[in-house]
Amino acid sequence: MNAVKIAAIALILAGALGLAYGSFSYTKDTQKAKLGPIELSVEETETVNIPVWAGIGAIVIGGVLLIYGSKKN
Numbered sequence: 001m002n003a004v005k006i007a008a009i010a011l012i013l014a015g016a017l018g019l020a021y022g023s024f025s026y027t028k029d030t031q032k033a034k035l036g037p038i039e040l041s042v043e044e045t046e047t048v049n050i051p052v053w054a055g056i057g058a059i060v061i062g063g064v065l066l067i068y069g070s071k072k073n
Helices: 003-021 052-068
Strands: 023-035 038-049
Antiparallel strands (some): 023 038
């Protein structure tokens, strides 16, 4: 399996996961204040929404790469 097929399959899987889940969350640890030996920190949860057009676009581009990218001229 060459690099083009691997990239195409990765794009198809990423697009399908983007369509299935629609968003993902992660926790960001931020330092708000440091007063001598006392340090205040806050954990913030960030959510990233994945647009539907991005998931569909990744699947389409992955399919095109899978079909036409591995053909030799």
